[in-house]
Amino acid sequence: MATILIVDDDNFLQAIYQKRFEDGGFDVITASNGEDALRLARNRRPDLIVSDIVMPRMDGFALLGAISEDPELSRIPVMMLTELAHQKDIDLCRSLGCAEYLIKSHVKPEEVVLRARRILRM
Template identity: 40%
Template sequence: MGEQKRILHVEDDGLIQAIVRAALQTKGFEVVCASSGREALEVVSNYSPDLILLDVVMPDMDGLETLERLKGKIDIKRTPVIFMTAGANQKEMEHYRSLGARGIIIKPFNPTRLHEEIGKFL
């Protein structure tokens, strides 16, 4: 894979964070986790991820608001954002893409194939 790719994973569920971190680190990715949208905004000030995995449903600031605020800090054309959500219909997925998301991963996801899903965007 060459240079280690840096992933920012924004997720309020600690178990999902642990699963994603383990799944991606075993494939050679560097993973930094943020437990909220606010924390993600702080992290991107000092960490330049190659890709952001962003939960849609989070307390306080959901993924949609987080994405809007991230646009003021990073160039999402250069740093793909992929939403992770427990369920989305076609209309919601189109809406997420219209906001700038490059992809959507539906939970539950297959941890052994997660690297392949995000690899399409790196």
């Protein structure tokens, strides 16, 4: 069973995505900020990280950068799931190695799960 790390400081959205992924057969771990997510990624080695960008303590840009620079974590694909829709934000995430960039208001939770399956080739 693939493990997904969901990183979002919005507890309501985090719970929605956790339920959708669990219903889809995934094991799910969660974090509410980038610092906790980085610690969990190092300890649990998830198969995919789904992260918001705007969060306290360490934002998604910093999290993505830390993951891409860490030889132990850089193999983990990261899907950014955010409301930031500016091209500069998308370009920055792509330059840091994100596998997918989705805008929350443009996708349904089911689509996020389908895209995760594609990334993981499931």
